Amino acid sequence: MNFTHKVRHARERSNSLLCIGLDTDWRTVPDSIRGSANPVLEFNRAIVEATKDIACSYKLNLAYYEAYGEAGIEAMKGTLDAIPEHIVTIGDAKRGDIGNTSDQYAYAYQELYNFDSITINPLMGTDAVQPFLKHSDRGVFFLGLTSNPGAQDFEYLELKNGKRLYEEITDKVREWNREKHNCGLVVGATKPAELRALRERAPELPFLVPGVGAQGGSLAEVLAANDEGEILINVSRAVAGASKGEDFAEAARAAALKLVQEMRELSPMLRNSLQSA
Amino acid sequence: MNFTHKVRHARERSNSLLCIGLDTDWRTVPDSIRGSANPVLEFNRAIVEATKDIACSYKLNLAYYEAYGEAGIEAMKGTLDAIPEHIVTIGDAKRGDIGNTSDQYAYAYQELYNFDSITINPLMGTDAVQPFLKHSDRGVFFLGLTSNPGAQDFEYLELKNGKRLYEEITDKVREWNREKHNCGLVVGATKPAELRALRERAPELPFLVPGVGAQGGSLAEVLAANDEGEILINVSRAVAGASKGEDFAEAARAAALKLVQEMRELSPMLRNSLQSA
Numbered sequence: 001m002n003f004t005h006k007v008r009h010a011r012e013r014s015n016s017l018l019c020i021g022l023d024t025d026w027r028t029v030p031d032s033i034r035g036s037a038n039p040v041l042e043f044n045r046a047i048v049e050a051t052k053d054i055a056c057s058y059k060l061n062l063a064y065y066e067a068y069g070e071a072g073i074e075a076m077k078g079t080l081d082a083i084p085e086h087i088v089t090i091g092d093a094k095r096g097d098i099g100n101t102s103d104q105y106a107y108a109y110q111e112l113y114n115f116d117s118i119t120i121n122p123l124m125g126t127d128a129v130q131p132f133l134k135h136s137d138r139g140v141f142f143l144g145l146t147s148n149p150g151a152q153d154f155e156y157l158e159l160k161n162g163k164r165l166y167e168e169i170t171d172k173v174r175e176w177n178r179e180k181h182n183c184g185l186v187v188g189a190t191k192p193a194e195l196r197a198l199r200e201r202a203p204e205l206p207f208l209v210p211g212v213g214a215q216g217g218s219l220a221e222v223l224a225a226n227d228e229g230e231i232l233i234n235v236s237r238a239v240a241g242a243s244k245g246e247d248f249a250e251a252a253r254a255a256a257l258k259l260v261q262e263m264r265e266l267s268p269m270l271r272n273s274l275q276s277a
Numbered sequence: 278m279n280f281t282h283k284v285r286h287a288r289e290r291s292n293s294l295l296c297i298g299l300d301t302d303w304r305t306v307p308d309s310i311r312g313s314a315n316p317v318l319e320f321n322r323a324i325v326e327a328t329k330d331i332a333c334s335y336k337l338n339l340a341y342y343e344a345y346g347e348a349g350i351e352a353m354k355g356t357l358d359a360i361p362e363h364i365v366t367i368g369d370a371k372r373g374d375i376g377n378t379s380d381q382y383a384y385a386y387q388e389l390y391n392f393d394s395i396t397i398n399p400l401m402g403t404d405a406v407q408p409f410l411k412h413s414d415r416g417v418f419f420l421g422l423t424s425n426p427g428a429q430d431f432e433y434l435e436l437k438n439g440k441r442l443y444e445e446i447t448d449k450v451r452e453w454n455r456e457k458h459n460c461g462l463v464v465g466a467t468k469p470a471e472l473r474a475l476r477e478r479a480p481e482l483p484f485l486v487p488g489v490g491a492q493g494g495s496l497a498e499v500l501a502a503n504d505e506g507e508i509l510i511n512v513s514r515a516v517a518g519a520s521k522g523e524d525f526a527e528a529a530r531a532a533a534l535k536l537v538q539e540m541r542e543l544s545p546m547l548r549n550s551l552q553s554a
Contacts, residue, residue, distance in 0.1 A: 023378070063374060063381035069389060070347045094374050096398065097340060098425045098492075101300070101369075104340035112346060121373065123400045123420060125427020143400060148375045150402020153449060158437040165434070165442065172430060215375075 003117060003139030003182040007206045007230045010056045010088045015270050016260045017223075019057035019090065019208065020252075021236025022047065022079060026068045032246040040068060040075040043248070047240050048082045050249040054260045057088040057232045059208075060115075076113060088232065090208065091115035094143065096124050102131040110138045117141060119186060119208070122169050129176065136180035139206070142173045144198065147188025147211035166194075167201065174202050184208055189217025189233070196225035206230035212259075213238030219259065223266045235259060280394060280416030280459040284483045284507045287333045287365045292547050293537045294500075296334035296367065296485065297529075298513025299324065299356060303345045309523040317345060317352035320525070324517050325359045327526040331537045334365040334509045336485075337392075353390060365509065367485065368392035371420065373401050379408040387415045394418060396463060396485070399446050406453065413457035416483070419450045421475065424465025424488035443471075444478065451479050461485055466494025466510070473502035483507035489536075490515030496536065500543045512536060 001009065011017060022044050029039040036042040048058065060079060065072035083089055091113065095105045109118045110132075117139030120132055132140045145155055145166040155166040163171075170185060177183035185202060187195050189211035199207070207229060211217035214237045222233065239259070243251030264270045278286065288294060299321050306316040313319040325335065337356060342349035360366055368390065372382045386395045387409075394416030397409055409417045422432055422443040432443040440448070447462060454460035462479060464472050466488030476484070484506060488494035491514045499510065516536070520528030541547045 025381070061374075061378055061381075063372075063378045063385070067381040067385040067389060070350050073347050073350070092374075092378075094372065094398070095340075097338075097369075097371050098423070101338055101340045104302070104338075104344040108340070108344040112344060121371070121398045121400055123398055123431055124423050124425060125430030125432070127425050127427040128423075129427075146375065146401050146405075148401060148404050150404040150406075153402030154400055154442070154446065155402070157442070157445065160435040160437055165431070168434065169431065 002136040002180060004204070004206055004230065006116060006137065006139070007088055007232065010086055011230065011269065013086050014054060014056045015264065016054050016056045017231055017233050017263050017267060017270070018055055018256060018260050019059050019232040019234040020047065020051055020055050020239050020256060021059045021061060021210070021234050022240060023061040023064050023236045024075070024240065025064055026071070030244050030246065030248045038071055038075055038078070040072065041078040044075065044079040045082045046249040047252050048079065050253040051239070051256045052084055052087065054256055055087060057090060058083055059090040059092050059234050061092045061236070080114060089116045090141065091118040093118045094121045096121040096128050098124065099127050099131060102128055106131040106134070110135065117184070119143065122172065126176070133176060133180060133182060136182050139182045139184055141184040141186050141208040142169065144170050144173070144185040144187050145191055145194055146186065147190040147215055147217065151188070170198055170202050173205065177205060186210065189222045190215060192218070192221040192225040195222060199226055199229050203229055206232065208232050208234060210234040219262055220266055223263065228269055233263070279413040279457060281483055281507065283393060283414065283416070284365055284509065287363055288507065288546065290363050291331060291333045292541065293331050293333045294508055294510050294540050294544060294547070295332055295533060295537050296336050296509040296511040297324065297328055297332050297516050297533060298336045298338060298487070298511050299517060300338040300341050300513045301352070301517065302341055303348070307521050307523065307525045315348055315352055315355070317349065318355040321352065321356040322359045323526040324529050325356065327530040328516070328533045329361055329364065331533055332364060334367060335360055336367040336369050336511050338369045338513070357391060366393045367418065368395040370395045371398045373398040373405050375401065376404050376408060379405055383408040383411070387412065394461070396420065399449065403453070410453060410457060410459060413459050416459050416461055418461040418463050418485040419446065421447050421450070421462040421464050422468060422471055423463065424467040424492050424494065428465070447475055447479050450482065454482060463487070466499045467492060469495070469498040469502040472499060476503055476506050480506055483509065485509050485511060487511040496539055497543055500540065505546055510540070
């Protein structure tokens with residue numbers, strides 16, 4: 001099963017487009033689990049347990065695990081172990097380097113930690129990203145158009161050939177995807193008009209869309225713009241951070257379920273049934 | 278002391294421009310140390326011990342430490358502990374993400390691991406890099422023009438405003454540097470003509486130049502092109518990988534010393550004295 005198929009399979013089985021972001025900060029976990037051996041792992045396991053029947057994907061933001069040292073590696077591994085096989089796991093790494101270095105990153109995240117997919121920064125070009133694209137069942141989401149204000153500095157730049165840089169990147173990602181169907185694109189939820197145009201430009205690429213919720217993106221606008229392409233909509237703080245109390249897992253489930261119900265009403269790709277949740 | 282001053286101070290004290298890259302692969306350390314508790318740390322300590330009087334900087338390529346799991350964190354910390362205070366340490370991370378995520382990376386590499394500087398990918402723009410620029414004594418080397426073939430895909434793209442993308446990035450890095458003098462630029466050694474033009478464009482920025490040695494860049498061409506700007510010339514495999522035998526540390530010292538002697542002959546910024554080594 002190539003990566004694009006895995007995304008579709010996860011969507012069909014969960015009847016959901018929800019990617020739950022696990023940006024778990026060891027300094028701000030709920031008091032109720034602060035005494036456990038590895039509070040970040042404890043937190044993540046509880047969130048996964050409470051949401052795994054309605055999540056299509058989980059995204060671990062590696063910055064938070066790196067900021068937790070050795071315990072962060074333990075938390076990352078343990079979290080991945082807790083996620084059911086059919087759900088798409090994403091290591092949000094935004095790495096990218098020359099070939100022999102990218103080989104090491106690919107080894108770390110595809111073999112040692114066994115993520116289904118990772119996010120990669122495409123700036124250094126083809127030879128820098130090839131080590132991540134060797135296996136058809138391991139996906140790469142390339143930064144296309146991000147949701148932050150700084151996207152204006154470089155991503156939006158107009159090129160002499162008439163394209164914007166993010167459009168040039170998208171065209172290159174389509175080339176990289178042709179052989180193994182294992183590429184996707186990160187497109188910020190705060191830019192629905194551009195998302196619509198990118199969907200027309202690259203109908204075959206799965207999109208990973210951060211920015212709904214805390215960053216201000218609208219779920220309805222994103223789904224209208226996306227049409228019927230494969231899409232994973234990431235929500236981090238608004239789900240995993242829904243409550244800081246003892247009820248954090250139940251609150252996360254309630255927030256996730258509300259989002260999934262909205263998705264099922266809004267997206268023609270999902271069955272409009274609430275009972276399965 | 279701001280970061281630019283720290284680079285200058287390290288250059289003056291070592292009378293060297295050599296940055297030794299520690300891309301230590303746990304799978305290929307010399308047999309003679311394979312039995313030690315942490316062979317990567319053992320290897321790095323021996324290299325640092327053998328070269329610290331002639332090195333201006335050490336660069337740890339984080340991919341290799343991530344590929345080594347928990348032991349990689351131990352090796353990274355222990356290596357940093359072994360490097361004398363006046364030498365510039367670089368975490369070659371090539372990170373970059375939206376603000377709250379970059380905050381975590383900045384915490385990890387500036388506070389938890391205490392690198393003097395890190396490499397950062399500028400693609401996501403100003404707000405994404407700000408968290409790394411809060412402290413004048415902590416430097417950031419931004420990817421400017423890299424030494425690999427894939428640099429053609431995006432970095433060289435011609436913009437409507439007449440610049441190449443890497444020139445636009447360089448101009449932005451100059452802006453980011455203005456307040457705290459803590460920015461530098463990564464410029465590949467395989468492009469001496471472009472390095473010369475970038476040096477004229479940004480005389481105040483320290484350059485981190487990989488690509489001499491295994492990647493084919495010429496030390497003489499780089500130093501001629503650089504004129505008198507602050508510059509750290511990174512060599513990884515040709516120093517730390519000079520021998521796979523028991524004599525790996527002595528071989529590394531011999532290779533480093535040869536490079537430093539060449540630098541002292543070629544660069545007007547160094548005292549042309551060999552006896553101090």
